[in-house]
Amino acid sequence: MTGSLVAGVDIGGTKAAALVVDEAGETRGRAVEPMAGRSATGIEPIVAAVRAALEAAGAGDGDLGAIGVGVPGRIDSVAGTVSLATNLGWHELPLARLIRNEFGVPCGVANDVGLAASGLIGHEIVRGARSLAYVAVGTGIGAGLVLDGRLHQGDRGLAGEIGHAIADPDGAVCRCGQRGCVETVASGPFIARRAAAALAAALATGTPPDAHPLLTSGPPITAKTVYEAAAAGDTIALAIAHEAGRTLAHAIEALMLTCDLELVLLGGGVAGAGPPFLEPITAELDRARSASALVALMIPPGSVRVLPEQFDAVARGGVALARRLIRTDPPNPLHGDTEEEVVARASWT
Amino acid sequence: MIERSGKATHQETRAHNSRLVLGTIYDRGPISRAALARSTGLTRTTVSDVVSDLIRDGLTREVGRGPSTGGKAPILLAFADDARHLVGLDLGESVFRGAIVDLRGEICSAIEVAVDDRDGNQALERVFSLVDQLLARADRPILGIGIGTAGLIDTTIGTVLEAVNLDWHGLPLGALLQARTGLPVYVTNDSRATALAEHVFGGQRASNLVVVKVGEGIGAGLILGGRLFQGDGFGAGEIGHTTVRPDGDACRCGRLGCLETVASTRAILGQLASHGISRLPDAVAALEAGDPLVRDVVVAAGRQLGLAVAWLIGVLNVERIVLVGSAAEFGEPWLSAVRETMWASALGLLADGTTLEIGRPHADGVVLGATALLMTRELGLNLTGLPDAGLEGAVAGESESDDLEISA
Numbered sequence: 001m002t003g004s005l006v007a008g009v010d011i012g013g014t015k016a017a018a019l020v021v022d023e024a025g026e027t028r029g030r031a032v033e034p035m036a037g038r039s040a041t042g043i044e045p046i047v048a049a050v051r052a053a054l055e056a057a058g059a060g061d062g063d064l065g066a067i068g069v070g071v072p073g074r075i076d077s078v079a080g081t082v083s084l085a086t087n088l089g090w091h092e093l094p095l096a097r098l099i100r101n102e103f104g105v106p107c108g109v110a111n112d113v114g115l116a117a118s119g120l121i122g123h124e125i126v127r128g129a130r131s132l133a134y135v136a137v138g139t140g141i142g143a144g145l146v147l148d149g150r151l152h153q154g155d156r157g158l159a160g161e162i163g164h165a166i167a168d169p170d171g172a173v174c175r176c177g178q179r180g181c182v183e184t185v186a187s188g189p190f191i192a193r194r195a196a197a198a199l200a201a202a203l204a205t206g207t208p209p210d211a212h213p214l215l216t217s218g219p220p221i222t223a224k225t226v227y228e229a230a231a232a233g234d235t236i237a238l239a240i241a242h243e244a245g246r247t248l249a250h251a252i253e254a255l256m257l258t259c260d261l262e263l264v265l266l267g268g269g270v271a272g273a274g275p276p277f278l279e280p281i282t283a284e285l286d287r288a289r290s291a292s293a294l295v296a297l298m299i300p301p302g303s304v305r306v307l308p309e310q311f312d313a314v315a316r317g318g319v320a321l322a323r324r325l326i327r328t329d330p331p332n333p334l335h336g337d338t339e340e341e342v343v344a345r346a347s348w349t
Numbered sequence: 350m351i352e353r354s355g356k357a358t359h360q361e362t363r364a365h366n367s368r369l370v371l372g373t374i375y376d377r378g379p380i381s382r383a384a385l386a387r388s389t390g391l392t393r394t395t396v397s398d399v400v401s402d403l404i405r406d407g408l409t410r411e412v413g414r415g416p417s418t419g420g421k422a423p424i425l426l427a428f429a430d431d432a433r434h435l436v437g438l439d440l441g442e443s444v445f446r447g448a449i450v451d452l453r454g455e456i457c458s459a460i461e462v463a464v465d466d467r468d469g470n471q472a473l474e475r476v477f478s479l480v481d482q483l484l485a486r487a488d489r490p491i492l493g494i495g496i497g498t499a500g501l502i503d504t505t506i507g508t509v510l511e512a513v514n515l516d517w518h519g520l521p522l523g524a525l526l527q528a529r530t531g532l533p534v535y536v537t538n539d540s541r542a543t544a545l546a547e548h549v550f551g552g553q554r555a556s557n558l559v560v561v562k563v564g565e566g567i568g569a570g571l572i573l574g575g576r577l578f579q580g581d582g583f584g585a586g587e588i589g590h591t592t593v594r595p596d597g598d599a600c601r602c603g604r605l606g607c608l609e610t611v612a613s614t615r616a617i618l619g620q621l622a623s624h625g626i627s628r629l630p631d632a633v634a635a636l637e638a639g640d641p642l643v644r645d646v647v648v649a650a651g652r653q654l655g656l657a658v659a660w661l662i663g664v665l666n667v668e669r670i671v672l673v674g675s676a677a678e679f680g681e682p683w684l685s686a687v688r689e690t691m692w693a694s695a696l697g698l699l700a701d702g703t704t705l706e707i708g709r710p711h712a713d714g715v716v717l718g719a720t721a722l723l724m725t726r727e728l729g730l731n732l733t734g735l736p737d738a739g740l741e742g743a744v745a746g747e748s749e750s751d752d753l754e755i756s757a
Binding site: 129130143145147148154157160161162165166176250253255257258260261291292293295297298 | 591604
């Protein structure tokens with residue numbers, strides 16, 4: 001006997017976030033567990049996050065009906081296997097089976113940004129948009145694309161790789177092996193690394209540490225510290241945030257010109273910094289709009305937004321995926337599907 | 350889910366069945382009625398009824414008997430490629446090209462008119478005159494007119510929102526031509542038309558395909574998931590105006606350093622002006638004669654385009670890219686520069702499976718793509734490889750054909 005609650009899980013490079021939702025669509029519990037300290041193929045943080053979210057909902061394993069999981073990487077959704085997730089060190093991991101064995105309920109696995117993007121379609125926050133991108137900015141940078149109401153995954157499920165577009169051919173070496181990828185300027189680890197390097201250079205030339213109190217208050221510097229410092233007016237942090245914002249703005253602009261999207265929604269750990277993260281992006285887009293009527297037409301103000309930090313787009317997509325797993329009526333090809341179901345099916349079959 | 354099946358009217362069902370049968374004959378003919386019934390899932394009675402209508406309309410004909418599987422040898426049905434003529438127009442940068450095309454994409458007759466000024470009214474008069482001349486040449490019933498033109502086009506109403514080169518702004522081209530000729534008219538962007546042509550007539554129907562047109566400007570036509578994708582405001586594929594050199598030359602769009610300013614044919618010729626070369630044929634001849642300066646300029650432009658192609662395969666994970674437009678005349682040296690840069694600048698996993706090639710001559714591509722659009726809309730042929738044939742899903746009812754219950 002399975003329960004009426006479903007869980008959606010967002011697995012990131014640093015943490016696993018779980019959301020437990022009831023039949024009425026109300027969020028009943030939420031929990032976050034660090035991904036650090038797990039074994040190589042360890043799903044302990046995922047299990048712990050789901051159990052903690054259930055507990056927060058005043059429920060237990062027996063109340064759970066299904067689980068949907070979003071993973072940053074290449075996923076075989078039919079088999080429920082993570083083909084490759086570089087940031088997590090997973091290769092051919094049968095994640096759905098491992099989770100199913102733990103909870104005894106159906107589990108679906110999908111690419112995180114695609115799951116988030118398809119989950120956003122139909123939500124009031126997108127105001128009826130049919131073509132949109134969910135851009136995750138965190139440990140890595142990637143986009144999930146819904147085009148004309150359909151999740152676009154590409155020939156091998158690799159669409160949306162904007163994080164490895166070249167932003168600066170002379171830039172830093174990326175973990176993918178290329179030089180100057182968007183990620184080397186605007187992802188969480190590189191923002192932290194660039195800020196630490198700039199701080200070290202400033203200190204080496206005699207700048208007193210208390211000129212940068214937030215950056216020097218205690219190691220290690222993270223992207224979060226950088227944006228807090230930027231919000232407080234720290235010059236080094238502002239410069240790093242500005243560079244990251246400018247680079248992201250160029251990638252978003254190219255994405256909009258390529259796909260003519262109605263909406264780009266930013267999420268992920270780094271985007272969670274909110275205004276200090278979005279402001280440099282908006283400033284750069286404003287500059288482009290004032291210079292070009294085409295850009296003004298195709299990227300109108302308000303078309304690039306940051307999702308509220310607690311929105312949990314990936315986990316929400318996971319919830320939607322979990323719901324479909326316990327749906328009793330299979331899709332009937334002769335009778336057609338609603339738009340939502342087309343998206344839904346594309347995201348996990 | 351919304352239950353629609355009960356609402357399909359008899360007429361809708363009939364139209365749906367007719368499209369299904371015609372599409373199957375188009376793709377798989379010669380084919381017997383029995384095989385049609387098996388392949389479509391319709392009853393043999395329904396198939397026979399539909400086929401009678403198609404034969405009456407001249408779209409299908411009986412072409413002899415197939416091998417017997419025991420009983421009487423079955424009569425085979427084939428699509429009548431020459432049952433209709435279509436008018437296709439390519440309103441290009443310096444030449445308007447029009448053609449009479451049959452239902453298989455064969456060009457029966459073509460006319461070219463040079464366009465040397467930028468007067469919007471005159472351009473429209475040229476279109477009218479070209480259509481009149483072509484209609485006079487057709488000797489089959491005319492299905493309609495398909496047009497591919499540069500610029501931002503609202504395909505649903507056939508209006509040219511913005512075409513800088515032709516000086517058209519908000520021109521209801523489709524409505525004007527329809528009023529003048531009484532024929533259905535479909536208008537689309539030239540890069541998109543070329544993408545449709547590659548998709549429909551290019552041999553294999555890949556479900557994802559990007560056609561990049563490099564001429565005066567640079568634009569891409571996107572076939573994604575087997576459908577033409579135009580974007581929220583018909584602007585998808587405007588890659589020519591992505592910034593590649595923030596401190597570069599001024600672009601027509603008002604910004605600096607757009608891809609068009611470094612990789613278009615215009616940009617290449619602009620750089621060769623000081624070298625005494627201003628026309629494309631001269632540049633191509635100099636390249637072929639081994640002029641090192643021309644080669645450097647062409648290769649540099651190809652490399653810039655290669656970066657854009659790497660971006661496209663990263664964003665869309667599309668494994669077939671076709672390059673068309675006047676720059677393709679630079680041939681292998683240019684193509685190699687694009688390809689090498691694409692490989693060097695895209696994730697290995699993405700670039701490995703990608704094929705990059707030069708497409709058929711641009712003029713035919715636009716003409717054929719425009720007529721493919723016309724055929725899909727007017728005959729309901731499933732040319733895009735998807736059950737709903739929804740090129741844009743923009744015409745009410747059309748994209749919902751797969752919601753109809755099939756009467757069997």
